[in-house]
Amino acid sequence: MSGKRIETLLKQRSALLKELGQNAWLLRGTWVERYSTCMRQGCKCHQGEQHGPRHYIAIIRDGKQRQVYVRRQHEELVRAGLSRSQTIDDILLQITEINLDLLKVGAYDNDV
Numbered sequence: 756m757s758g759k760r761i762e763t764l765l766k767q768r769s770a771l772l773k774e775l776g777q778n779a780w781l782l783r784g785t786w787v788e789r790y791s792t793c794m795r796q797g798c799k800c801h802q803g804e805q806h807g808p809r810h811y812i813a814i815i816r817d818g819k820q821r822q823v824y825v826r827r828q829h830e831e832l833v834r835a836g837l838s839r840s841q842t843i844d845d846i847l848l849q850i851t852e853i854n855l856d857l858l859k860v861g862a863y864d865n866d867v
């Protein structure tokens with residue numbers, strides 16, 4: 756790998772790192788839709804027309820899942836955060852590939 760190629764990789768990596776820093780509004784989780792039945796006798800929900808959907812974001816931490824209710828007025832924001840976290844995953848993967856290339860030619864930082 757030429758010095759020029761290494762330089763290009765380092766530049767690409769810097770750009771990706773910068774992009775990471777500009778994505779503060781992100782949410783790592785899964786969008787969940789729930790329907791439910793209520794306690795009222797004779798309510799239509801007992802004939803198959805359940806209430807909902809209500810939306811939640813499911814997040815997993817230390818192997819435990821937690822679902823947090825999402826208010827209707829926050830739905831768009833939450834969806835945007837979830838989609839941004841996919842972008843972050845993609846950026847991390849790109850950085851990984853660059854770092855693997857750098858590792859191959861021994862062009863990694865010594866102060867990792």
Ligand SMILES: [Zn+2]
Binds near residue numbers: 793795799801806
């Ligand atoms: Zn009901």
